Amino acid sequence: MTETKTDPRILRTRKLIMDSFIDLSSKKEFKDITIKDITTEAMINRATFYYHFEDIYDLLDKALTEVLFVNLNFEDYKDSDFDEDTFVRIFTAITDFQTSLSNRCHRGYEDTIARIIRDQLEVILYSILKRKHPSDADEGLKLSATMLSWGLYGASVEWRRSSNTVSPEEFIKTVTPYLD
Amino acid sequence: MTETKTDPRILRTRKLIMDSFIDLSSKKEFKDITIKDITTEAMINRATFYYHFEDIYDLLDKALTEVLFVNLNFEDYKDSDFDEDTFVRIFTAITDFQTSLSNRCHRGYEDTIARIIRDQLEVILYSILKRKHPSDADEGLKLSATMLSWGLYGASVEWRRSSNTVSPEEFIKTVTPYLD
DNA sequence: GCAGAAATGTTGGATATCCAACACATGATA
DNA sequence: TATCATGTGTTGGATATCCAACATTTCTGC
Numbered sequence: 001m002t003e004t005k006t007d008p009r010i011l012r013t014r015k016l017i018m019d020s021f022i023d024l025s026s027k028k029e030f031k032d033i034t035i036k037d038i039t040t041e042a043m044i045n046r047a048t049f050y051y052h053f054e055d056i057y058d059l060l061d062k063a064l065t066e067v068l069f070v071n072l073n074f075e076d077y078k079d080s081d082f083d084e085d086t087f088v089r090i091f092t093a094i095t096d097f098q099t100s101l102s103n104r105c106h107r108g109y110e111d112t113i114a115r116i117i118r119d120q121l122e123v124i125l126y127s128i129l130k131r132k133h134p135s136d137a138d139e140g141l142k143l144s145a146t147m148l149s150w151g152l153y154g155a156s157v158e159w160r161r162s163s164n165t166v167s168p169e170e171f172i173k174t175v176t177p178y179l180d
Numbered sequence: 181m182t183e184t185k186t187d188p189r190i191l192r193t194r195k196l197i198m199d200s201f202i203d204l205s206s207k208k209e210f211k212d213i214t215i216k217d218i219t220t221e222a223m224i225n226r227a228t229f230y231y232h233f234e235d236i237y238d239l240l241d242k243a244l245t246e247v248l249f250v251n252l253n254f255e256d257y258k259d260s261d262f263d264e265d266t267f268v269r270i271f272t273a274i275t276d277f278q279t280s281l282s283n284r285c286h287r288g289y290e291d292t293i294a295r296i297i298r299d300q301l302e303v304i305l306y307s308i309l310k311r312k313h314p315s316d317a318d319e320g321l322k323l324s325a326t327m328l329s330w331g332l333y334g335a336s337v338e339w340r341r342s343s344n345t346v347s348p349e350e351f352i353k354t355v356t357p358y359l360d
Numbered sequence: 361g362c363a364g365a366a367a368t369g370t371t372g373g374a375t376a377t378c379c380a381a382c383a384c385a386t387g388a389t390a
Numbered sequence: 391t392a393t394c395a396t397g398t399g400t401t402g403g404a405t406a407t408c409c410a411a412c413a414t415t416t417c418t419g420c
Contacts, residue, residue: 007375007376007407007408007409008223008224008225008407008408009375009376009377009406009407009408010376011223012223012224013376013377015223034396034397034398035397035398035399036396036397036398043188043191043192043195044188044192044377044378045188045377045378045379046378046398046399047377047378047379047399047400047401048376048377048378050398050399050400051376051377055398055399056398187377187378187379187405187406188377188378189376189377189378189405189406189407190406193406193407214366214367214368215367215368215369216366216367216368224407224408225407225408225409226368226369226408227369227370227371227407227408227409228406228407228408230368230369230370231406231407235368235369236368
């Protein structure tokens with residue numbers, strides 16, 4: 001393991017910035033949030049922001065990735081099998097994430113959000129597949145993970161379109177019988 | 181004015197420490213809270229704690245002073261006269277403060293808390309008296325402030341003893357007619 | 361009582377953060 | 391167009407914070 005622990009100041013500052021950003025984004029449109037707004041709320045210097053993030057889009061990216069990662073709560077089932085329960089939990093995490101975002105104001109960044117969701121899914125799905133088929137070629141596993149992540153994301157879009165007529169659990173369970 | 185603005189890192193760190201302490205003190209007895217607990221929660225190094233506070237008693241003192249200061253909300257009436265309304269508001273702030281403390285676990289530190297309350301009151305009362313009688317001797321004003329602060333604190337003890345049979349407002353209004 | 365563990369304080373060198381200043385871009389106003 | 395205000399991004403020197411190590415005190419179990 002390349003375990004090189006990061007300076008706690010870095011963790012703390014990133015957390016302060018991300019928390020402030022998430023907090024602000026529930027009060028303002030993303031386009032109206034300035035870097036000064038964020039650093040003021042976070043009680044850190046503006047220069048320090050640039051020590052951690054390229055720009056505000058980089059922050060958007062990393063903050064959403066972080067939130068989704070927490071939502072997915074990977075630790076809970078990283079050792080479990082690729083069963084229906086795991087599948088349902090992942091799907092529910094996605095829909096929860098999107099619901100929480102719809103309360104904030106990220107209009108115009110749907111494509112960014114979609115990419116973040118698929119990227120995170122891909123990483124997780126690959127690690128599960130890899131454990132199930134340790135000896136298989138990486139290319140095949142990676143492509144499977146990619147396709148599954150697109151599929152899951154697509155399903156979440158479809159679920160949103162059906163506007164809550166059925167719970168995420170019910171929704172995804174209608175397809176799990178066809179997966180193995 | 182000797183306005184020398186303090187480094188924002190200092191303000192931020194003190195806030196992190198105090199907030200963590202206040203948070204912890206709602207979950208544990210004061211005597212069971214260690215400095216490591218606080219610094220872990222605050223995400224700061226233990227050595228940094230000692231950069232800001234002598235020890236945990238110093239923190240208790242400063243944290244309670246800060247909370248009481250916020251409760252008193254001095255800015256709101258620092259320009260107002262020493263009328264009944266001001267008097268009632270100060271008294272209410274004290275009882276609110278003590279009520280909030282009774283939910284936390286500071287048993288055994290009643291004397292410390294009492295001293296903090298009187299000290300804060302004294303500062304505020306003196307500034308109000310000084311504005312009302314700018315030309316009077318400081319000794320007299322200071323002694324008046326001291327006596328008033330002891331009196332107000334004593335009234336709050338008496339009010340707590342009467343265990344909520346009457347609101348703080350009603351309680352203190354019964355004596356205001358005798359003050360001028 | 362005694363030994364081990366855990367908490368308190370302290371220190372010097374390493375590093376993240378701050379500040380002030382700067383150049384540049386953007387948008388509003390006249 | 392020109393001007394002013396506001397936001398973005400960058401830099402070098404100053405400073406708060408971190409770390410690891412240490413000595414000391416206080417707690418805990420036997």
